[in-house]
Amino acid sequence: MKSETVYRLLDEVDYEFARTSIPEGFPNVPRIPAGRYFDPDFFKLEQEAIRNCWVIIGTVHEFAQVGSFKVVDRWGGAGVLIVRGNDEVIRAFYNTCQHRGAPVAREACGTVERLRCQFHSWTYGLDGTLEAIPGRRDFHPDLDRGENGLRAVACDVWRGFVFVSLNPEPPTLADWLGPIGDEAIWFDGLRCAQNSSVILNANWKIAIESNIEVYHVTTVHPTTVGLGLDYRGTAEELYSGGHSRMIVPHKGYDSKAVRRDAQENPLHALLGHSNVSYLLFPFHLTPSGGSWNGKFGITLQTFWPIEVDKTLLEWFTMVPDWGDGDPPAKGVESNAYFDQVMLEDTQSVEPIQLSLQSGAFDGPLTSYHERRIYHHEASIDRLIGIERIPEHLRVAQVLDTVD
Numbered sequence: 509m510k511s512e513t514v515y516r517l518l519d520e521v522d523y524e525f526a527r528t529s530i531p532e533g534f535p536n537v538p539r540i541p542a543g544r545y546f547d548p549d550f551f552k553l554e555q556e557a558i559r560n561c562w563v564i565i566g567t568v569h570e571f572a573q574v575g576s577f578k579v580v581d582r583w584g585g586a587g588v589l590i591v592r593g594n595d596e597v598i599r600a601f602y603n604t605c606q607h608r609g610a611p612v613a614r615e616a617c618g619t620v621e622r623l624r625c626q627f628h629s630w631t632y633g634l635d636g637t638l639e640a641i642p643g644r645r646d647f648h649p650d651l652d653r654g655e656n657g658l659r660a661v662a663c664d665v666w667r668g669f670v671f672v673s674l675n676p677e678p679p680t681l682a683d684w685l686g687p688i689g690d691e692a693i694w695f696d697g698l699r700c701a702q703n704s705s706v707i708l709n710a711n712w713k714i715a716i717e718s719n720i721e722v723y724h725v726t727t728v729h730p731t732t733v734g735l736g737l738d739y740r741g742t743a744e745e746l747y748s749g750g751h752s753r754m755i756v757p758h759k760g761y762d763s764k765a766v767r768r769d770a771q772e773n774p775l776h777a778l779l780g781h782s783n784v785s786y787l788l789f790p791f792h793l794t795p796s797g798g799s800w801n802g803k804f805g806i807t808l809q810t811f812w813p814i815e816v817d818k819t820l821l822e823w824f825t826m827v828p829d830w831g832d833g834d835p836p837a838k839g840v841e842s843n844a845y846f847d848q849v850m851l852e853d854t855q856s857v858e859p860i861q862l863s864l865q866s867g868a869f870d871g872p873l874t875s876y877h878e879r880r881i882y883h884h885e886a887s888i889d890r891l892i893g894i895e896r897i898p899e900h901l902r903v904a905q906v907l908d909t910v911d
Contacts, residue, residue: 701843
């Protein structure tokens with residue numbers, strides 16, 4: 509993150525602390541239609557659209573050597589197999605043999621010399637090329653190995669995080685991330701120290717939108733997050749690609765002291781006196797995770813839609829790479845702390861789901877402070893294509909964004 513960006517953000521925090529009302533000209537944002545959280549047809553549109561997004565499936569540390577692989581099955585269809593090739597490149601393929609469609613890998617992860625289907629033993633190289641067909645004499649001589657390799661899935665790496673997209677022709681990952689790609693330099697080299705997960709009986713948007721505002725910290729987290737953050741100074745940025753950023757100052761935030769620290773290292777001053785969190789559209793959150801010997805970690809949260817009213821929530825404590833051996837105890841402790849935070853954060857999502865489905869209210873009403881929620885919903889409409897969405901479920905495009 510550039511120094512001038514840091515100073516601009518510090519100015520924004522000061523403005524948020526000082527304001528006595530919402531900014532002049534901020535629109536009277538309408539309610540988000542309740543049906544967006546339980547309508548099965550709208551959920552199908554979301555699922556189709558999410559296949560076009562770049563999403564995180566791990567880090568390079570999970571593919572430490574040639575032949576290291578992992579299978580991810582989160583899209584309600586064929587799983588995706590990610591593997592490091594002989595040339596050290598990490599690639600992704602559908603975990604589907606091109607003979608009869610059986611899985612090439614049945615284990616969730618491991619290390620192999622080549623990829624061999626467990627059904628008929630068709631064998632593929634680590635680059636997806638078809639290498640061997642048992643009983644070749646029984647297949648037509650025109651069968652071309654070159655045209656029957658594993659079907660590739662778009663895969664790229666950013667700051668050590670491995671992304672995939674099921675879009676056959678996605679935008680580049682750099683274009684997808686936009687300004688975040690250059691800003692979040694403290695993401696470099698982070699590694700998972702510990703992780704947890706839970707299944708929530710609620711729509712994925714209820715789950716994620718409960719985590720992209722801090723209006724609730726004083727009531728929901730009085731003995732955890734509420735002790736450390738002051739939501740009144742929260743500064744937010746809405747990006748045109750659907751991403752957003754939230755900076756929440758620490759309790760006791762002293763603008764003059766922060767600016768003195770910034771003279772030595774602006775980014776460290778920002779991260780040391782506030783929590784900087786991104787929403788990587790559509791469903792990753794990255795609250796910053798404390799200092800580690802002069803470096804900073806994050807907690808990576810992922811909200812995978814399973815059904816219209818069911819979500820897999822995963823969180824990973826990401827810390828600077830510690831090398832060989834067990835992860836640092838502090839990382840394990842940090843994850844346990846976040847387990848408690850997530851227990852607090854998720855206690856309302858299932859009742860909210862029931863309230864929406866029962867017609868008890870017409871849908872969420874969002875304040876200026878909660879504008880990331882409305883922005884998230886509006887971005888989903890743009891991703892799907894506004895014209896494809898029934899009018900009664902659309903979200904008006906009323907918020908300004910930056911590129």
